[in-house]
Amino acid sequence: MADKITVAGVSVDTRHWVGGQRVASVDTFTDTSPIDGSALGEIARGGPAEAQAAVAAARAAFPSWAATPRAERARLLHAIADGVEKRIEELAIVETTDNGALLRSHRRGVMPRVAHNFRFFADWLLTLEHEDFETRGHSNHVSWDPAGPCVLITPWNAPLMLATWKVAPALAAGNTVILKPAEWSPLTASLLADIAAEAGLPAGVLNVVQGYGAEIGDALTSHPDVRRISFTGSVPTAKRIAASAAANLTPLSLELGGKSPLLVFADANLELAVDLAVEQYDNAGQVCLAGTRLLVEDSVAEEFTRRFVAKAGALRQGDPRDEATDIGPNIHPRQLEKIDGFVQRAIAEGARTVIGGHRRDGQFYAPTLLTDVAQDSEVVQEEVFGPVLTLQTFADEEEGVRLANDTRFGLAATLATGDPERAERVTAQLVAGTVWVNCFFVRDLQAPFGGSRLSGVGREGGTWSFDFYCDLKNTVTAPKGFKDHG
Incomplete structure (x- = not known):
């Protein structure tokens, strides 16, 4: 050697x-x-x-x-x-x-x-x-x-x-x-x-x-x-x-690990909310804090999805050494196999692919968004650790919080809302070590960091x-x- x-x-x-x-x-x-x-x-x-x-x-x-x-x-x-x-x-x-x-x-x-x-x-x-x-x-x-x-x-x-x-x-x-x-x-x-x-x-x-x-x-x-x-x-x-x-x-x-929610309320700045959601593909989705479960209020879900697809579609995937690249490869063939397994099983169970859902050449996986997923499904409940997001809708604040907390994990949560009182009310109910309101991945070393539950x-x-x-x-x-x- x-x-x-x-x-x-x-x-x-x-x-x-x-x-x-x-x-x-x-x-x-x-x-x-x-x-x-x-x-x-x-x-x-x-x-x-x-x-x-x-x-x-x-x-x-x-x-x-x-x-x-x-x-x-x-x-x-x-x-x-x-x-x-x-x-x-x-x-x-x-x-x-x-x-x-x-x-x-x-x-x-x-x-x-x-x-x-x-x-x-x-x-x-x-x-x-x-x-x-x-x-x-x-x-x-x-x-x-x-x-x-x-x-x-x-x-x-x-x-x-x-x-x-x-x-x-x-x-x-x-x-x-x-x-x-x-x-x-x-x-x-x-x-x-x-x-x-x-x-x-x-x-x-x-x-x-x-x-x-x-x-x-x-x-x-x-x-x-x-x-x-x-x-x-x-x-x-x-x-x-x-x-x-x-x-x-x-x-x-x-x-x-984490299976963090990203809650988008109808009163949110929708452009900001979409930016936050697309940011969850950072590092090819290999981020424990990522808000991989997009939870969007019914009344804005269609418009949110339209904007998300347009924004995510502009991401450039390729050689991470290129300054123009937004998403690089996944770390290892075994990890790529794991990611694809999650996606293909979800599709077989009835999930709909909005974007992505497939491998690309080499160790690259296309940024993926799945909808029509059940709350108790594997892809919603288990950490994928790849560029795979799910989208679910909710009718009101109570249902949004319930869905957000309905996992075994509690590492982080992200909240998009234009109402400061709602922000205070919802964050008090979320089970998470870190909650971001209208932002993501802002970390100060003097703050406590860790997770709840698993x-x-x-x-x-x-x-x-x-x-x-x-x-x-x-x-x-x-x-x-x-x-x-x-």
Whole structure:
């Protein structure tokens, strides 16, 4: 196996990063590009031995890193952000090649957000405090103590952004990290290891191990020295991780799937509502937050559909490296097969295809809108994770809310209305971790993020991230009892 491969002119190390060193494995797996199906290279495929080594390195580095003053930890996180910003173009082209998302989005939004993740949590760390309070004359002081080695398992749809959303607060909190990227998009995690090392992060504080969940993931999540596990991905995988972690009572943060509604009321700005709906095809529909269930009030449904078809029809699907492309490929042939399976079963059950409903050459799936779908049908109730939307109508506010909440998920919801009182009334009833009113995908790192029901466990963001990645301590001190040192 070659130690390094060249991807779009960028050198990427294919080995793990453990204890400040590159570590090879006997076995490998092939990483392919969804753009054209070409093999990018053979990647080190870790197992229990690599998991053990990574946890041991993180455990060894933990005492020193936990004792590092906040200001120094913050400085190093800012140095990592500097390194990211210097390599935005390289990171963008490698990630586009690896996972098929739009290059223009990586350049202008995603990679700058990666740097911001580090800067935000570095700065938040320096302001993290709870005002002291008294209990019958005794003082109470709340502190956030580093928890220990953290296993962070990240998805393939936004690899580096979602990885650093976890890595940055975990490191800021004084923990050491074992990052396990998705096997379908591992490359930018390897580049992050290089950037962190160049920034001066001590050996063992950040470790990156690659491989399959059943081989290395289980060994990491069941390890007794791991003190936190954060996972973004599917519900079935989360259940396996939770079962694995249960023996050690390792705390979990789980950000899982969604089947989010996009509610359009008759009083909404219809042009805005259509724009919001078409935006749900972003990243070829591979967005957990996407409002894939369009719920439109009866009286405007026909006009909404007409405008939607026209707007969606103007989307350009093709090579994600082309600035003019709006929708790129889906990540993997298996994912494409899954998407098409959902659509074809829905059609067989009586769903009507308004647009799309078929594959295109390569790993592309046509943007699809299905109507005449039953509320209890698979395509309405289960996450497709592709460019597939359903459209249902409702007669009044009560029915709209009922349909919106009628799934096992509760990650997000989007609401289009021109009535602020209705917005307040409806959002209060929606089961979701995030609700957007007349907007979509506006996320501030100081806000809590997570899902309800099967969409997840816990919240991260701002102080909530530190609450998860730390052991909170309350110190109660009596007003008397100290010797007089005067």
